[in-house]
Amino acid sequence: MKCIAIDDEPLALELLRTYISEVPELNLLHTFDDALEGAAYLKLHEIDLLFIDINMPDISGLDLVAAIENKPMVIFTTAHKKYAHIGFELEAIDYLLKPISPERFQKAVTRAQEQFQLRKRITEPEWEPFMVRSEYKMIRIDPAQIEYIESMEDYIKIFLIDTNRPVLTLMSLKTILEKLPESGFSRVHRSFIVGEKQIHSIVNKKISLKSGKEIPVSDTYMSFIEKWKNH
Template sequence: MQLKCVAIDDEPLALELMKNYISKFPSLNLMQTFEDAIAGAEYLRNNVIDLLFIDINMPDITGIDLVRALDKKPMVIFTTAYKNFAFEGFELEAIDYLLKPIDVARFGKAIEKAADYHRYKNATNGDGEGESLYVYSEYKMVKINHKDIEYIESMEDYIKIHLQFDKTILTLMPLKRVLEKLPEGRFQRIHRSYIVPVNKIISIQNRKVKLPAIELPVSDSYADFVRNWMK
């Protein structure tokens, strides 16, 4: 499997370095490079690619605005010389951000993420199967193994995913949407604020679900699940 990719950067030296790095990875097929962001945007509107490397700060249009304007968005890896990333990039679900000067080892990790996510999308078709969940947290894509999830908690517009060993991941997503990403039957919503992995339920008593690390309430709306589980 090769990922068809395009690189856009108004700095010739940065673009040359990107071409050099891409050439080191057989999984990447570089289709075009552009110093002119407008020309790059026109190419992207007329061609289907898998992965876009794009600088955030360019004179004609920012990388973020260019990606936002695309009708069909490829996977995106932003490159930037600044440590403070724009929040708007979070909306665009970027695979990763690479801070200039880019190290080849760090570049390789970003490529692994892109290849992994590409396989995930093509294997699941968005139906929630597979063994991993992908969410966007702290301006990057994060892979979470289903088996590591202890429970998921709604916090208004955000959700907090509680993992093994007291780790948590916060992401901007409604609880309903994350449930759609999870395999049906293996995770269950028990309350307006909670989703639990069914195989980690120890017991259900007095409208409370006991998990290895916590007890959570079951609301009236999900009482049918309790009855079915106890059969």
């Protein structure tokens, strides 16, 4: 889950950074000790989860969240119990009272993970399988299982999750793109298509997949990197 944290207290913000770094499912994009800077960031970027303090000098966390059009999941943090009912009226995932313990933080994140998975199941389209010919037989390919595809001149190799042996078929990358869902797969090189859900990170024009495999991004497809960062 992509997340940011907003808190005007440096020590509280550092504690959140530490807790978040210990949860593999969380990807901390940015932290802000200024609420207005955080609000400006939220207008330009989509995130999954927002950690935000309620008591801040320029604008309260409650008012900031109420003003967000496309609200992410929210976990409020505060030193005051009196705001709890207002936080839940804004459909917050949880309300953490400072000082926040590791156990209480993990409980809140678990709630967010459950909600995140539920939202994914509701919003994700079902992908239709398709058939390819390989080694004199027809093989059914489930797009959800595709990690990446590599071009080998007139052939392509379709690498599937948890499968050591790729599917080799006589086809071009252009043709296989026509069979794949409109979203979820991108050509990043003259020789590679990647399943976007399988990307772990992108550094220096190189994609690291969750499996550890690295895929190059060519200059022609550099726009994909910005697209992925803002997704």
